[in-house]
Amino acid sequence: MFYVSKVSLPFFFLAMLDLLYSLAVKSLQLDPKIVWITAVFGFVAHTIMSAMYQIVPNSQGRPLRPIWLSYVVFALSLFSSFLFYLFQTLYASLVYAFASLLFAINILLSIKNWQPITVKFIGLGTLYLLFASFFLLLSELGFLPLALAVHSLTLGFMLNVVVGVELAWIPMLYMEPLNIVLSRRLFYLSLLYLPPFLLSLYLLNYRLISLASLLVLAFVGYFFYILYSVFSRRRMPKEVPLVVRYFILALIMLPFGLLLGSIMAGEGIVSFLLPLHFDLLVYGFTGTTIMGGLAHLYPRIVYNWKFSGATGVSLSDLLREDALKRIIFLIPLSLAWMLFADAYGGFLSYMSSLPYILLWLYFAWAVLLRGMFYKPTN
Numbered sequence: 001m002f003y004v005s006k007v008s009l010p011f012f013f014l015a016m017l018d019l020l021y022s023l024a025v026k027s028l029q030l031d032p033k034i035v036w037i038t039a040v041f042g043f044v045a046h047t048i049m050s051a052m053y054q055i056v057p058n059s060q061g062r063p064l065r066p067i068w069l070s071y072v073v074f075a076l077s078l079f080s081s082f083l084f085y086l087f088q089t090l091y092a093s094l095v096y097a098f099a100s101l102l103f104a105i106n107i108l109l110s111i112k113n114w115q116p117i118t119v120k121f122i123g124l125g126t127l128y129l130l131f132a133s134f135f136l137l138l139s140e141l142g143f144l145p146l147a148l149a150v151h152s153l154t155l156g157f158m159l160n161v162v163v164g165v166e167l168a169w170i171p172m173l174y175m176e177p178l179n180i181v182l183s184r185r186l187f188y189l190s191l192l193y194l195p196p197f198l199l200s201l202y203l204l205n206y207r208l209i210s211l212a213s214l215l216v217l218a219f220v221g222y223f224f225y226i227l228y229s230v231f232s233r234r235r236m237p238k239e240v241p242l243v244v245r246y247f248i249l250a251l252i253m254l255p256f257g258l259l260l261g262s263i264m265a266g267e268g269i270v271s272f273l274l275p276l277h278f279d280l281l282v283y284g285f286t287g288t289t290i291m292g293g294l295a296h297l298y299p300r301i302v303y304n305w306k307f308s309g310a311t312g313v314s315l316s317d318l319l320r321e322d323a324l325k326r327i328i329f330l331i332p333l334s335l336a337w338m339l340f341a342d343a344y345g346g347f348l349s350y351m352s353s354l355p356y357i358l359l360w361l362y363f364a365w366a367v368l369l370r371g372m373f374y375k376p377t378n
Contacts, residue, residue, distance in 0.1 A: 002057070002058050002061060003054075003057040003058050003062075003063050003064070004054075004301060004304045004305045005050075005053040005054040005057065005064065005070070005301065006305065007050070007053055007070040007071055007073075007074050008050040008051065008053050008054045008301055009050075009298075009301065009302070009305075009372070010074060011046055011047075011049060011050030011053070011074055011077070012047065012050050012294065012298065012368065013368070014042075014046050014074070014077065014078055014081060015042065015043050015044075015046035015047040015050065015290075016043075016360070016364060016368070017081070018038050018039070018042025018043040018046060018081055019039065019042070019043040019287075019360060020357065020360070021038050021042070021085055022034075022035050022038040022039035022042065022043060023039075023353040023356065023357050024353075024357075025038070026352070026353050027350055027351070027352065027353045027354065027357075028350070029349065029350065031087065033089070033146065034084065034087060034089070036146070036150055036278065037084055037089065037136070038081070038084050038085070039278075039282050039283070040150050040153055040154060040282060041084075041096060041132075041133075041136060041149075041153060042081055042084065043282075043287075043290075044153070044154065044158055044282065044286050044290075045129065045153060045157065045158075046077060046081075047290050047293075047294075048125075048157065048158060048161050048162075049073070049077070049103060049129075051161075051165070051293060051297055052107060052122060052126075052161065053070055054297060054301060055118075055122070055165065055297075056107055056110050056111060056119075056122060057110060059113075059116060059118065059119055059122075060110060060111060060112055060113055060119075062110075062112070064106065064110050065106075065109045065110045066106075066109075069102060069105070069106045070106055072102060073099050073102050073103045073106060076095055076096075076098060076099035076102070077096070077099045079095055080092045080093075080095040080096040080099060083095060089140055090140045090141070093133075093136045093137040093139075093140045094137055096133050096136065096137075097133040097134050097136070097137045099133075100129050100130050100132075100133035100134075101130060101133075103126075103129070104126050104127070104129065104130045107122070107123075107126050108123065108126065111123060116168075117164065117167055117168075117180070117183045117184065117187060118164040118165060118167060118168040119164075120164070120187050121160045121161060121163055121164025121165075121167070121187060121190065122160075122161055122164050122165075124160050124187075124190060124191070125156065125157045125158070125159075125160035125161040125164070126157070127156075128152055128153070128156025128157040128160065128194075129153065129156070129157040131152050131156065132149050132150075132152035132153035132156060132157060133149075133153075135148050135149035135152050136149040144202065145201065145202070145204060147201050148198060148201045148202055151197070151198065151201055152198060154281065154282070154286070155194055155197065155216060156194055156198075158286060160190055162286075162289055163186070163190070163223055165293070166227075166247055166289075167183055167186075167226070169243070169244075169247075169296065170227060170230060170244055170247060171230050173241045173243055173244050173296075174230060174231070174234075174238075174240065174241065174244055175238075176230050176231070176233050176234060177230075177233065178226070178230060179226060179229050179230075182222075182225070182226045182229065183226060185222070186219070186222055186223060186226060189218070189219050189222060190219060192215070193215040193216055193218065193219040194215075194216070196212040196215060197209070197212040197213060197215060197216055199212075200212045206265045207265075209262075209265040210262050210263075210265040213258065213261060213262040213265065214262070216258060217255065217258055217259070217262070220254060220255060220258065221255075224251070227251075242295070242321065242324055242325065242328070243292045243293075243295055243296045244292075245292075245328060246288055246289070246291055246292025246295065246328060247289060247292050249288055249328060249331060249332070250284070250285045250286070250287075250288035250289040250292065251285070253280050253281075253284040253285040253288070253335075254281070254285045256280055257277060257280030257281035257284065257285055258281070260273055260276060260277045260280060261273075261277045261281075264277055272343075275342040275343075276339055276342060276343060279335065279338050279339055279342060280335075280339070283335065283338065283356060284335050287356075287360075288331055291327070291331075291363055294363075294367055294368070295319060295324055295367055298318075298319075298367055298368060298371055299315045299318035299319050299367070299371050300315060302318050302371035302372065302374075303315055303318055303371075307374075307376070310376055312376055312377070313374075313376050317374060317376075318370060318371040318374055319366060319367045319370050319371060320365075320366040320367070320370055323362065323363075323365070323366035324363075324366060324367070327359060327362060327363055327366070330355075330359055330362075331359065333355070334355040334356045334358075334359045335356065337352065337355050337356075338352045338353060338355070338356055340352075
């Protein structure tokens with residue numbers, strides 16, 4: 001690892017705090033808007049931002065430009081999160097938009113080589129983060145619907161970055177080549193699939209939203225086809241790495257969440273299906289992808305930061321792999337309970353998040369805390 005981003009670690013913990021806060025507010029049935037904002041603009045965005053601060057410099061073979069700006073971005077992100085926690089959404093959105101602008105400047109200044117397909121997706125995702133943050137501010141001022149901001153971040157920032165990173169990581173971890181021609185076509189499709197969907201959200205025309213969502217499904221379907229081409233090329237039977245298994249489990253949830261959103265828009269059944277749509281895509285697909293990504297990236301950051309010169313310390317020492325193998329089987333159970341409890345409603349909705357919270361605390365113990373507080377025996 002050429003470059004170690006020390007700001008990534010506190011960003012990870014801020015994202016965890018955002019996640020736990022969103023789940024607590026969700027369980028207490030306080031304010032759905034705060035749940036959506038802290039989960040999407042907090043947990044999802046802050047995790048991806050922290051990962052990008054590590055991935056981008058290493059993809060370019062040079063340090064972040066400039067490094068000090070990443071600490072300013074973190075400080076502003078931390079401040080905006082606490083303002084969201086206090087339900088000061090207008091002021092928090094203003095700070096968040098400024099932090100996103102500085103983050104975009106920081107990332108784009110650090111990219112010199114745009115040839116890798118992952119870098120192209122990351123750059124496009126960064127622009128969507130910028131759009132989403134300003135859409136959020138304009139929604140607080142009453143000019144735009146909140147759904148436009150949320151989907152700009154999830155389908156624009158999150159999905160593009162996840163696709164770009166997985167196009168690099170899955171072939172690398174599975175040790176099979178990626179079809180570069182198909183990946184380039186996927187990037188061209190990524191330029192086209194989202195603008196019609198966002199326009200339909202701006203117009204709040206549910207029939208158009210349902211039709212435009214077919215473009216999103218087409219993009220995801222083509223991504224699945226590329227991944228299938230990677231796995232189908234295996235020359236001999238081989239075990240799928242644990243991190244890749246997390247990614248695959250997450251990807252299984254993605255089309256179901258998208259189809260639910262398309263049906264919800266087409267039939268106008270918003271109030272009943274919205275929590276299930278949100279659970280599947282944010283806590284299901286994105287949360288599981290983040291678990292896999294953190295299990296791969298976090299120990300490497302900690303190792304290169306704290307233990308690169310130490311003897312007798314390996315990456316496997318910095319996480320509890322046995323716990324990660326248990327967690328991947330517990331994820332569907334915790335999400336199934338969440339979906340059932342949210343669909344049933346009533347008193348069960350107050351307990352829908354409890355198994356998922358415990359699961360993430362277990363993950364934090366197995367990966368985040370294990371790496372941070374590990375002490376060599378020698």
